[in-house]
Amino acid sequence: MIEYYPTMSNDGVDLPQRNRETKPQTAPRLSDDELYRALSARRRRRLLYLLLVEDVATIDKIATVLAGWDATETGTMVTPDERTEIMLELRHVHLPRLAEAGFVAVDSDDDTVELLPLDDAVVDLICQSVESEDEARS
């Protein structure tokens, strides 16, 4: 890590300390507008909710569970095409957005998504938003 701090700029003054918390500095906080934008889509809220249970998942599996979730609401069979559409949306819209906002890290080599450490308040917000939506439905 030391090479990140070129010695030539150090005039005997302490280097700024890197944030020593386990959370990266980009971790979304309740005060961020970005956070609300990231959580504005139902797909993204649900995706995060699922990742809270299972920290790491393949995009394939996430698409399957989101498809199943849809099926419980429509009462009809989700088709392979519909699931493929969900997968494309995840790859091209939702995951890039969530990665940008600091919620998840996407590993494109093995197609997995990992949930990054989140503030408890943000976790609560995700759970509440998904659960209240479920209640509103039932």
Add this chain to the structure above:
Amino acid sequence: MLDALLDEVGNRDKQFTVYRSSQPTEVEAQFAAHDVSVTQRTLPPDGPDPFLVIEEEGEFAGALGLAALDGLLEPPIVRPGERDDVSPGYRVLFDVLDETVFSAMDRGELLAVSREIEDRAYRVGTGTLHVSFQTLSTFQSQAEIYRHLARATDLDIHIYGIADWAPPDVPGISYHEYDDTHGMYWALAFDSGSDEAQACGLVAQEQDDQYDGFWTDDSDMVGNIRATLSDGSY
């Protein structure tokens, strides 16, 4: 040919996964009778309602909420049409549910299933009933039952077997002998004439005094069994 049917109805390339948060669901027990691999995955308690994911040859075929599935399985079972645009999930689901595959069934159990089919033929009273007893001497113990069946109904009954016994002449029953190389199948096919919903059949193969096979309510499959028996290509 009958062994081709036996291979065809196997459900080993199909995978069902039930996603749910808590208690095992009734549907899981229902699948247990169908020789399909069923696994469970846990969902968060406040997440979605339980649902079923259907895969065939490792590929996603469909997903359906268990509430909708329950409705679908409630008699009378209304199946989606045979159109090409029907979701493959429905096709796989009914493939699995239409044919019940069994293994290591004993003779008494198989007789009980056969009796169900004969009973239905009796109640419907019309159509054709094709039955392959492995040998006509096996038919001997059933001859009275079939005599009654032929007399009390308008059924057209065809009996197949190795000719090791001379069966009685009964109006409504015709006999078809086959040679001893194909004697190991026990099969019934009842096509109920105009009412396809009543069609049913079974195919079983004897192995070491036990029987492996399937039974079906699918009229196309019943037609396949009947055609295989009557054209002698079993």
